[in-house]
Amino acid sequence: MSAIPIQAKEVKSTCCYCGVGCGVLIQTEQGRITGVRGDPDHPANFGRLCTKGSTLHLSTRPEARLLYPELRRNRTDVRQRASWDESLDYVAERFAAIIREHGPDAVAFYISGQLLTEDYYVFNKLAKGLIGTNNVDTNSRLCMSSAVSGYKATLGADAPPACYEDIDHAACLFIAGSNTAYAHPILYRRIEDAKAKNPEMKIIVVDPRLTDTAQSADLHLAILPGTDVALFNGMLHVMLWEGLLDMAYINAHTEGFEALKNTVREYTPKMVADICGIKEADIITASKWFGAGPTLSMYCQGLNQSTSGTDKNAALINLHLATGQIGKPGAGPFSLTGQPNAMGGREVGGMANLLSGHRDLANPEHRAEVAKLWGIESVPEQPGKTAVEIFKAIGDGSIKAVWIACTNPAQSMPDLSSVLAALDKAELVVLQEAFQGTETTSYADVILPASSWGEKEGTVTNSERRITHLNPAVTPPVEARHDWEIATDFALRLGRLLDTTKDAAKLFPYTRPEHIFNEHRETTRGRDLDITGISYGLLDESGPQLWPFPEGSDTGVKRLYTDGIFQKENGKAQFVNTIYKSTAEKTDARHPLHLTTGRLRDQWHGMSRTGTVAQLFNHAEEPIISMNLGDMKRRSIEAGSLVKVSNKRGSLILRAQPSDEMMPAQTFIPMHWGSQFMNCLGSNALMPSAFDKTSKQPELKHAAIKIEKVELPWQMMVMRVCHDLHLLQNIRTLLKHFDYASCGLYGRGDGMVILRASHNVTPDDGIIQQLDEMLGMTEGMPMLNYNDSKRGISKRILVENKQVTGVRLIGEILAAEWLREVMTQGEFTEQLHLWALAPLSTPPTGNGSRGKIICNCVDVAENTIVDNIARGADLITLKNKLKCGTECGSCVPELNRLIKLHAPAISKFND
Structure with a gap:
């Protein structure tokens, strides 16, 4: 008798990327996330998802996750696996000792707009209610x-x-x-x-x-x-x-x-x-x-x-x-909110200048209200340090210990060199994180593995003030725990060690997220964001709701200030007398170019999640700097040339590409690439730490730079089928050995790892040997091998079960794109066999590249699209024939641009 197949289940949740707050239905089988689709009933997206959202299930590979607590008691030690009790007891003892000796402001918490509202609430209460410091800030400081x-x-x-x-x-x-x-x-x-x-x-x-x-x-x-x-x-x-x-x-x-x-x-x-x-x-x-x-x-x-x-x-x-x-x-x-729950974090006061329920820390009445709600004597009035200030204080020693949760400041902060120096100096760095290999990980003394998307219950608020209840689809892997649960457990341990009259057990009585939400809800009573009419049950029955939604209401409020009454003391809005001031950093003769930064279509923040999904690299495979063509010509920089981008804070080596998006004297580098994917710190290493005097938000959008062409004659290109992300993680350790290096993924499904590297001289043989061992390209493997030591050319092609599973080219990489297509197709051919064993660098005739992938959903490349446009295809034809733009639609603007560029001219004269 055959077994009855277990039916797949669907669980309502939201996407964990931007602040649009798209509803998703998570598909699971046997305790594993197997798929995702847009929730047609969610009012933020009505079933639509972008390329990032539609591949969320692919980001749940277990080898990408932190699974066990890790601990080192001395900076010279290597972190070792530890139990939760050992880890949290150690952190509580260290925090308590620092607080006793230096006061509560000697510790800080740096948290994230990707936490759920309930997580945020507990951290805020832990810092301001139990410890007595307002040093709790968030990466929302960098965006909102x-x-x-x-x-x-x-x-x-x-x-x-x-x-x-x-x-x-x-x-x-x-x-x-x-x-x-x-x-x-x-x-x-x-x-x-x-x-x-x-x-x-x-x-x-x-x-x-x-x-x-x-x-x-x-x-x-x-x-x-x-x-x-x-x-x-x-x-x-x-x-x-x-x-x-x-x-x-x-x-x-x-x-x-x-x-x-x-x-x-x-x-x-x-x-x-x-x-x-x-x-x-x-x-x-x-x-x-x-x-x-x-x-x-x-x-x-x-x-x-x-x-x-x-x-x-x-x-x-x-x-x-x-x-x-x-x-x-x-x-x-x-x-437009940058992160999935930056709004929720602001609602609970999870920033250094805020308190629960949109209250201001500087307001004595607001502090008294929160103290009463929490059942404590007072909330500290000393202003807390904000994001940039926290890391400066770690650097000067006034903050001794920092707890970082669900964010990656070693990649995302401005003036990164000074931030890394501060983290290196800190007495204690605690990192609460779900993913392996973020830039901040190497600075952590204690690693606390956290649950992630699809595993958590709680609420988030999107850009339009809409609250959604997230239900868990699967349990956290191995020993990972929920963020609110970790913070609560720590609070109870710390409370027993602090010399305080506060009862941590009464402050943190939570056993499930709903308890936290209900307490947070009460802090909003009578406030502008009153949500006393919302409950988990209501959200489950009636769907996501807009705030305010006070008790007794039937629905939330779509538009605010319809009556012309504002949240000022006299009910009137205030015009601000704004005066133009230039950017913090001005271009000059030494640094004549403007650098701006921003997002790519298919990547997210520091790529700790999207960087594990091969498909999301297809549209932008490596970090580049986009330049105005005229600026490139004046510097004798060709498309694809390597350039050094620098200012007084740091330097990067990147590939330059002309872009018709760029005005003269302006350049652009995507914000996502950091030292996990290249051999330098990324664009934020060049950004000033100057910030707005009111919001304390740093100027991450602009810096003055200079650009110089770089000649690195030694070149290498590596491609290897990636069944396990450990291969990518291992290759990352070699990036530092090259003057230029970038690595990432490509393709669909597991995809392939791609490493591009250039160097001024031939690297040490031991580095190449170490790389070959990682790739499985060693003696005894089924491999085509060609070496020409005089010309400095080496070709290795790995063939397993008649499939091309690996390529390593040194010296000449002209055939790299062709070989990438061969690997994508998989099948080994006689043509490839002849090329691999011959002194040929260029690909065989008629084997050109498909070009960059424009439509990630159905894998349609630029050259195919351009060919069809040249034959007269418009957008509707492209959609009908190639199916590009018919899934998530993210590629439609680029399709329209290609149509404008390549549509055949219409003759003014007709016969």
Whole structure:
């Protein structure tokens, strides 16, 4: 009698990447995650997923995970596997000793916008309620704190007033400092749909680069980096002159307009055009379109990651207040959240200047309210240190111990060399993390393995204030534990060691996430984000809900401030008198180029998760610096050349590529690549640690650099089928031995590891031998081997079961792309056999590359698309014939760009 197959189950959750908050259905079999699809009932995405979301199940490979606690008691020791009791007892003893000797502010917690709200709540209470320090901050400081301070300065509360539905009602969409097509792809699908339904809708994009988002706009304002405040003030100037302001709204619902009006009188279109590097006519057009409304503005890191981030946010909100474009369908300032639960972290006060329920630490009444809610005498009033300040304090010794959870500051912080020096100096570094091999791991004295996506229960809040209840689909692997559970266990141990009257058992009575949520919910009673009407049961029965949702309500609130009453003491919004200031770092003769950074379409943050999925490398295989073609020609840099990118903080060696997205004197490096995927620290090593004085958000978007061409004559290319991620992890250890090296994955399924390396001289034979052993390319293996020592050429082709499973080329790598296609197809051919044993470098005739993968979902490459366009294919034809753009849709903007570039010219004359 045959066994009855176990049916697959589906569990509702959300995607763990950007702040759009897409609903997903996790598919499991026998306790394993086997697939994922978009939740058609979730109002954030209605079933759609981008390339990252649709491959989430592929990121659950067990060899990528941390599975056991690890501990070292001395920096000279190697971390060893330890029990949970041993690890947490050690950390509690060390924290208690440091607190007794140096005070509570000698310890700090640096946590993450990828934690669930319940996790965040426990960490915040642990630091501020039990230990008595406000040194708890988050990587949300790096992405959303200027949006927070901009909202609070103008509207009085950290509350985005619009919702996703407003995209459908907008007559003008104003996108500033956001490549939405890449950073928030599913939201961009909604923009595409709205534009298709209403072709008269105007889309304005403000961005120094001609991004995919900008290329689809009706008007692209390619301002110089950092000049946003000048642009927004200039637009307000035009609106004044054109009579586009809503003076009745200004008089009834705002204050501070007269001071701002006097300031913006100076910001004439001519002056602003000179500052921003754009046309006067375009400033006037943008002002008229915005003023006519209804206008919805959407903005992200281009505004936030700046020493003027608060003013940039406020200056844009000023435009909404001045035109009455707020609290109406299709109108309002809408910040796009960078992380899946940065909003939830702000709700529980999980930052150095905040308290639970959108309370301010500086407010004595708010501190008293939280102390009462927590049942303690007081909350510390001394301001806590924010992200940049925490690592500076570790460096100067005033912070002795730091607990890092679910984030990777050794890759993501600015001025990385100083951050790494600080981590190296710290007396104790605790890392609570789910994934192996992050840059921060090597600095950790204690590793605490945490649960991850698909394993956790709790809540998250997306960009539109919508709360979703996540249900676990599987249990955490081996000894990994939930984040809130780890923090609670530690709090109980620490409480027994501290000289305090606080009862840790009463402060942390939690046995499941719902207990934490219910306590958090009570802290919001009567506040702007009141969620006393929400429960896990309601979210499970009725689906995700918008806040505020006070007790007794039937539903949440779509739009805030519809009554014109704001969260200020007098109920009136406040115009902020914004004045343009340049970037923290200016270009000069020594560093003449602007460097900007941002996201790739298919990667996420420091790639600890996406870097384990081969398919997500297909669109961008290695780190590059994008340059203006004219700048490259002046420096004799060809496409694909290696260049040294440097300033006073550090240097990188990268491959340069021309890009029509780049204006003269501007360059771009993706933010994702760090020392786990290349032999240098990544773009953040070049970024200044200067930050906005109000939000304390660092200027991660801009630095001044110089670029020099580098000649590295020795070259190597390695490709190996990757059935186990340990191969990738092992190869990473060799990157430091080459002047240039990058490694990653490629293909589909398990894919292959790809290593590219260049060096000034021939590397030590021992390094190549070590690499060959890792690759399994040693004596006795079924391998074609060609060596020409005089020419410095070596070719090794590994063939197993008539399949090409490995390639290692040294000296000449001209055939690398062809060989990659051979490996992708798998089958060994006689043509390959002849090439491998001959003194040939170029691929056989007729064996060119497919080009880069444009559509990751169905594996369609650029050359195939271009060939079809040249034969007359439009977007509909491409979708019907090749199926590209028919799954997640993330490639549609790039398909449209290729159509514009390669569509055959239509003759003006007809026979």
